[in-house]
Amino acid sequence: MRAEDVRGGTSSGTVSPSAFVMPDGMAMRYDMPDPALSExxxxxxxxxxxxxxxxxxxxxxxxxxxxxxxDAGPLTVSIGNHRFGPVDRASFYGPTSRAFRTETRGGIAVGIGLSALGWSRLTARSAGDFHNRVAPLSVALGAELSARLIEGLDALDDDSMIKPLLDEVFCGLFDRPHPRDALIRAFTALTVTDGVIEMKDVADRLDIPTxxxxxxxxxHFGMPPKLLLRRARFLRSFIRLITADGLNDYSMIDSSYFDASHFLRDAGTFLGTTPRRFIASDTVFLRASLRARAAVIGAPTQALHGVAKPAPTLPNRSSGDPDRLQPSA
Known part of the structure; x- marks a missing residue:
């Protein structure tokens, strides 16, 4: 499959083609995973x-x-002062608390968003080991998964077949429950809730010590809870501003911000600059993806993606190590 062969769009028949409009020579596609993989x-x-x-x-x-x-040229990724690359063809982007920049040379990039619950069921490694890092997928999640993705995608000649291939590759990889499933779901839901920012409040709601x-x-999420909550709060506010073309209308920011200067300090932390300067930089794919992802998946960015199912009641805590994968019975 070559970049010239990608038509873009989605397998969902209810989304207008206007959601995927790109400049000449570019194309974009978004698809939902199979419902069995949606968590x-x-x-x-x-x-x-x-x-x-x-x-x-x-x-x-x-x-x-x-x-x-x-079919892509070398790709490098910069996160803060760290530069990664040229990256491997199959790479793992760890959880980020900074905006990151890519330098590409054409071709196709296939991105697969991984939830905290998905990470917990794939590996016993800490996501914190990959915070603001890019690593070969073979190092993060194993050579077998890396090879299956590369070989499968290389064999395709139609971008509409990418979703079925990915569904097939990942089918069965998440079947083994983790002891912290319910807690991970519940915390995920809180990170996308307006006004939730204090770690003590979250710990009380989840009924666990801080x-x-x-x-x-x-x-499971790759960074301390306070940073996660601040990241989600900032992105909720930032995306409301830019999608409404109202970068000066701070009435739309999250209710837990004291004032506009408080929000702008977070912009310095998570964007490295002001919102206006960030949007004025190289954000062609970003702005298009916010529109297309919201149309297909419902949330404009992965960090604001909630739980696929209602969070169940949390079970009683055990005295053992809850973060250690347990053998199957």
Whole structure:
């Protein structure tokens, strides 16, 4: 499959083609995973460009993601002062608390969003080990998954077949429950709730000590709970402003912000600059993806993707290590 062959769009028949409009020579596709995978994978994104000259693009801080390159030139990723690359064809982008920039040279990039619940069922490793890092997928999640994705995508000649392939590759990989499933679901729901920002409040709602919340968040979500909650609050506010073209209308920011200057301090933390300067930079794919993802999946960005099912009542805590994978009975 070549970039020239990507038509873009989605397998969902209810989304207007206008959601996927891109500049000439570029195409974009979004698809929902199979419902059986919806708790673990937050969406499939495909970006394509036929132009092989270097192109810069900025992206918002996000949860973990798998990226596979097809017929693509070298790609490098910059997160803060750290530069990764050229990255492997199959790469793992760890959870980020900073906006990151990519430099591409055409081709196709297939992105697979991974929820905290999905991460917990795939590996016993801590997501915190990959905070603001990009690593070969073979290192993060194993050579077998990396090889299956690369070989499968290389064999396709139609972008509409990417979703069925990914559904097939991931089918069965999340079947083993984790002891913290209910807690991970419940915390995920709180991170996308307006006004929730205090760690003590969250710990009380989840009925766990704050030190246990800190450990769980770092292990499964990749960073301390306070940083996760601040990231979600900032992104909720930032995206409301930019999608309404109202960067000066601070009445739309999250209710837990004291004032506009409080919000702008968070912009410095998560974007590295002001919202206006960030949007004025290289954000062609970002702005298009916010529109298309919202139309197909319901949330404009992966960091604001909620739980696929209602969070169940939390079970009683055991005296054992709740973050250790238990053997099957």
């Amino acid at each position: 673990y994978l937050t969406g499939y994104a495909i970006y394509a460009s036929i132009d092989r000259t270097p192109m810069l693009n900025w992206y918002l801080p996000a949860p973990a993601m798998i990226s596979v390159l097809v 030190h246990e919340l800190r450990r769980m968040a770092t292990r």
